[in-house]
Amino acid sequence: MSSPRCSSQFPHTNAAALDTLLRRDDVWRGHSQAFIPRDAVDTGYEALNTVLIHKGWPQACLIELGQKHFTGTWLLLGHAAKHQACEAGGLIVLLNPPAQPYAVALLQQGIPLERVLVLTPQTKADFIACFVALARSSACAMLVAWQPKQKLSYAELRKCQLATHDNHGLYILFRHRSALQQSSPAALRMLVAVQARAILVECIKQRGTLPGVNISLPLPDTWFSTATYRNLYHLLDEPLYRQANATPWLQETVVPLRRPHRMARNIVKGRGYG
Amino acid sequence: MAKQIWLALRLPYFALEALDIDITEQAVLLITAKNKVCAASPICFDEGVRLDMPVSTARMLLNCEVLSRDKQKEQQKIHTICTALYAYTPYIEHYIENTYIETSMQGVLLELSRCVHLFGSIECLRDRIIDCMNTLGFTYVYALAFSAKAAWLLSYSQKPIGHCDNNLDDLLSLSTLLLVEHNEEAEALQQSGFETLHDIWQQLQKEGNFSLKKRCSPAFIDYLLDIFNPFLAEKKSQEDLFATPLFRASAPVYTPEEHYSDTRFFDYPIASIELLYAPMKQLLQNLCDYLVSCQKQCAGVQWVFSDIYHHSEYLNVRCERIYRDWSLLFELTHIQLDKTGLPFEVDQLELRRPNVLNLNIEGSELAIYDSKHIPDNNREEQLVIAKIQARIGPKNVFKLSYRDDHMPELSHRKIPAQEKPITALDGQHCFSPRPDWLFKVPMAIGTQQNNLHWHGHIQLVRGPERLQGHWWHKATERDYFIAVRDDQIRLWVFYDLLKKEWFVQGVF
Numbered sequence: 001m002s003s004p005r006c007s008s009q010f011p012h013t014n015a016a017a018l019d020t021l022l023r024r025d026d027v028w029r030g031h032s033q034a035f036i037p038r039d040a041v042d043t044g045y046e047a048l049n050t051v052l053i054h055k056g057w058p059q060a061c062l063i064e065l066g067q068k069h070f071t072g073t074w075l076l077l078g079h080a081a082k083h084q085a086c087e088a089g090g091l092i093v094l095l096n097p098p099a100q101p102y103a104v105a106l107l108q109q110g111i112p113l114e115r116v117l118v119l120t121p122q123t124k125a126d127f128i129a130c131f132v133a134l135a136r137s138s139a140c141a142m143l144v145a146w147q148p149k150q151k152l153s154y155a156e157l158r159k160c161q162l163a164t165h166d167n168h169g170l171y172i173l174f175r176h177r178s179a180l181q182q183s184s185p186a187a188l189r190m191l192v193a194v195q196a197r198a199i200l201v202e203c204i205k206q207r208g209t210l211p212g213v214n215i216s217l218p219l220p221d222t223w224f225s226t227a228t229y230r231n232l233y234h235l236l237d238e239p240l241y242r243q244a245n246a247t248p249w250l251q252e253t254v255v256p257l258r259r260p261h262r263m264a265r266n267i268v269k270g271r272g273y274g
Numbered sequence: 275m276a277k278q279i280w281l282a283l284r285l286p287y288f289a290l291e292a293l294d295i296d297i298t299e300q301a302v303l304l305i306t307a308k309n310k311v312c313a314a315s316p317i318c319f320d321e322g323v324r325l326d327m328p329v330s331t332a333r334m335l336l337n338c339e340v341l342s343r344d345k346q347k348e349q350q351k352i353h354t355i356c357t358a359l360y361a362y363t364p365y366i367e368h369y370i371e372n373t374y375i376e377t378s379m380q381g382v383l384l385e386l387s388r389c390v391h392l393f394g395s396i397e398c399l400r401d402r403i404i405d406c407m408n409t410l411g412f413t414y415v416y417a418l419a420f421s422a423k424a425a426w427l428l429s430y431s432q433k434p435i436g437h438c439d440n441n442l443d444d445l446l447s448l449s450t451l452l453l454v455e456h457n458e459e460a461e462a463l464q465q466s467g468f469e470t471l472h473d474i475w476q477q478l479q480k481e482g483n484f485s486l487k488k489r490c491s492p493a494f495i496d497y498l499l500d501i502f503n504p505f506l507a508e509k510k511s512q513e514d515l516f517a518t519p520l521f522r523a524s525a526p527v528y529t530p531e532e533h534y535s536d537t538r539f540f541d542y543p544i545a546s547i548e549l550l551y552a553p554m555k556q557l558l559q560n561l562c563d564y565l566v567s568c569q570k571q572c573a574g575v576q577w578v579f580s581d582i583y584h585h586s587e588y589l590n591v592r593c594e595r596i597y598r599d600w601s602l603l604f605e606l607t608h609i610q611l612d613k614t615g616l617p618f619e620v621d622q623l624e625l626r627r628p629n630v631l632n633l634n635i636e637g638s639e640l641a642i643y644d645s646k647h648i649p650d651n652n653r654e655e656q657l658v659i660a661k662i663q664a665r666i667g668p669k670n671v672f673k674l675s676y677r678d679d680h681m682p683e684l685s686h687r688k689i690p691a692q693e694k695p696i697t698a699l700d701g702q703h704c705f706s707p708r709p710d711w712l713f714k715v716p717m718a719i720g721t722q723q724n725n726l727h728w729h730g731h732i733q734l735v736r737g738p739e740r741l742q743g744h745w746w747h748k749a750t751e752r753d754y755f756i757a758v759r760d761d762q763i764r765l766w767v768f769y770d771l772l773k774k775e776w777f778v779q780g781v782f
Contacts, residue, residue, distance in 0.1 A: 071763050071781055073710050091655060099711035102780060103674040103686035103695075104703045113674055113695040118688075119662060120670045130662055139655035194762050222707040222736065223756065223764055223782065 041170055044079025047215050048201060052188070053208050056080075061187035062161040063172045066180035066204075070098045070146065072194050075220065076201075077172065078109040081142055084170055085115040090141020093134050094118045096127055098146050115141075124150040128159060135163035135171055142170040147179065154183060161185040180204060194219075277387065277504065279396060279418065279438055281403065282369075282425035284381040287413045289313035289343055292351040297413065301338035305329045312343055348380070351412075355382060356528040358410060362403050363389045366528040369426065372455045381414070381429070383422045400436060419445070420504030427452055427471075427501065442505050446472035456494045463490075471501075478502065535626040536560050543581065543619035547611055550623065554607060557625040558600035571595040571631045575603060578624040579617060587617040592692060594656055595631060602653055606660045613664035659691050680743040681750055682712060682779060706739055707756065709766040709780030716777035719767060728778050730759045732767065741768075756782070 040056030042049060049055045057063060057080050065076070074081070085092050092115050094101055103113055121127045127148045134140040152160075152175075164171040177191055189205035198216035205211050287297045290313050295302050297315040303323065304313035311327045321336040329340060356366050365385035371378040386399055393399040400418065407414055417428035417435035424445055428435045430452050431444050448471050453460040466489075468474055477486065487495060538553040554577075565572055574592040591606050663671050672688040675695035679685045685703060689695055719728045726732040737755030744750050752768040757778075759765060766780035 069761065069763050069781075071710075097711075099781065100714060101674060102682070102709055102712035103676050104682070104699065105708040105710050105712075106674070107676060107697060107699045108704075108708055113676065113697045116674060117659070117691060118672055118674065119666065121666045122670065126666045129665055133658060133661055133665075137654055137658035139652075139658050194764075196758075196762055220707075223758075224735070 041080045064186040064189040066177035066191045082110045084141035088141040095145035132163040147175040279387040280422045280425040281384040282429045284429040292348040423500040459494045537624040562600045574629040576627045580622040711781045716779040719776040
């Protein structure tokens with residue numbers, strides 16, 4: 001019976017301990033909807049910010065994004081990457097990217113190349129070691145990782161998740177959408193799919209809220225069609241290609257006397273069609 | 275302002291002596307690539323050989339050995355002379371008469387005014403330098419004056435000029451033909467009756483420099499200014515005779531090679547990395563003491579591990595500039611050494627070839643500058659990159675850099691993590707949409723039922739954008755399109771107008 005006596009003797013100590021416990025944002029508090037505000041980085045999309053309880057990508061925790069094909073990466077993360085590189089001044093690390101990132105596209109997004117570091121670990125053990133080292137380093141402001149070929153176990157994800165608590169960076173792990181059926185310690189889990197007119201984002205786990213919110217984010221204008229070609233041979237019937245097939249060297253040196261076809265005119269001027 | 279004191283050491287037979295030729299006994303000619311005499315021993319001159327003379331003419335005058343000039347050896351010998359004289363003054367210029375022919379005279383110019391106090395008197399210092407030159411074994415003539423150009427001209431006097439005061443008469447007695455660096459003006463003055471420098475001096479005294487300015491180039495006037503200004507400064511009435519030029523590049527001064535090496539020998543062979551940490555810290559501390567004393571920074575070191583069997587293993591450690599705080603270098607060494615391990619039992623540890631740079635820190639409190647001059651984030655960045663490089667290898671850690679080229683696969687490249695990338699985007703790349711991922715080699719697209727097919731049906735939705743170039747090497751001409759696959763993935767595809775084939779090169 002010593003415990004009750006102790007608690008009655010030191011009521012302030014117990015209250016302080018409980019308060020400290022409740023300050024943790026990983027304590028489940030039922031349907032109270034109470035959560036500890038966490039630092040977050042603006043996603044660049046108002047609709048997405050509204051869905052996320054911290055009004056942006058949450059910092060210092062693991063975020064999992066599930067995709068079938070790794071596409072539209074910088075549409076989702078470009079704004080946050082620019083913020084983290086330019087304002088936070090840290091490194092943007094691309095860990096195990098699925099292909100070589102194109103430097104010109106990064107520059108077009110406004111992401112300074114001097115802050116971008118690409119790592120290509122060859123094994124899963126190296127991948128986890130790099131993830132943990134980067135998450136524990138204050139120099140890394142944003143870590144974007146793509147899961148290696150070998151599946152990550154819950155324990156390995158937990159190791160990554162624990163490492164993300166050490167600093168205030170943004171830690172994002174891209175996985176195949178099928179992997180999101182497994183349980184994961186990540187604080188935020190989302191499914192991302194590019195559709196004909198929008199990016200569909202489905203929030204399947206977010207600490208402090210109930211899952212199942214779907215939102216559509218607009219695609220950039222440049223992704224939409226300005227002209228569709230019924231088929232390949234329809235395109236190759238265009239006057240320019242007919243001319244190119246006949247005399248490939250003529251098209252850049254000879255100026256046609258009669259007004260060219262609309263498409264051919266745009267090509268000669270070096271602009272996009274339409 | 276204290277007057278400068280210049281000692282000119284002219285080496286009249288330097289090109290020959292650099293080849294270790296005894297000029298007093300041998301008849302030797304040195305020739306240039308154009309087969310003209312550029313140096314000759316005194317015996318040859320006695321026989322009538324002159325500089326810039328064709329070698330065939332010289333050979334008709336006497337039977338002598340003919341050699342080619344070796345500028346590399348001359349450079350080495352000048353370096354030897356400068357290194358020896360660096361003990362007397364840090365201001366040493368290698369002087370070569372700037373003439374239109376390759377027979378130019380060489381020598382060294384020493385500025386001594388700042389070192390007089392150290393050696394007691396100018397005479398004492400001069401005698402020490404002369405003793406030093408005598409040990410080097412080169413033929414030389416010397417002269418002292420208040421300006422470098424005047425000292426050099428005075429070295430052509432019949433007798434050595436060992437004092438600065440009252441040497442104006444010696445200077446004025448010299449012929450204007452000695453102004454070889456401005457040969458055309460010197461000959462024109464000679465023809466006008468200005469036979470000696472005394473005639474120019476008189477002209478300046480009587481009428482100022484107006485008449486000379488009309489006849490001669492500004493460079494020649496500056497040259498005269500260098501010669502006469504110390505003497506004119508004595509006469510206050512002549513102060514306005516010449517206006518001192520505001521901007522003039524200073525002559526390059528000899529700087530000795532810096533060589534830093536520090537070694538620790540162990541009483542017994544060391545097989546454990548942990549036992550090396552203490553001597554490493556000590557060596558790095560010594561390096562930082564050296565950096566502070568010389569006001570330098572360091573951007574990397576090389577460790578050399580050796581054993582009694584003369585095996586040596588090298589470990590290069592690179593870092594951002596450090597000045598006083600050696601802990602970053604130690605941590606980077608620690609990371610690399612943990613990865614590589616010791617190659618053998620080490621008997622000797624050497625710290626050598628530090629990449630020493632001039633100090634570049636803000637503020638004036640150099641000596642008491644704190645180690646905090648490296649931003650913490652930068653330091654943390656270097657450490658984490660070094661750790662990851664040690665884990666997965668430097669090849670797997672890289673940055674991307676832009677390259678100015680039309681062709682997408684050539685418009686970017688991988689660079690080491692420590693290098694700074696090019697980020698200035700220009701040309702067509704600024705405005706046209708570009709994919710997030712680019713394939714190293716474009717992949718061919720097949721056709722099925724009159725449609726493009728690459729892991730699914732592809733529909734072109736935007737384009738074309740023509741990119742062409744490299745006509746000088748391997749002509750490339752492509753029409754790029756944005757295409758959408760049936761699973762809504764946007765691809766970057768192109769039609770090669772020369773190969774008549776379709777390729778996919780990127781994914782948005």
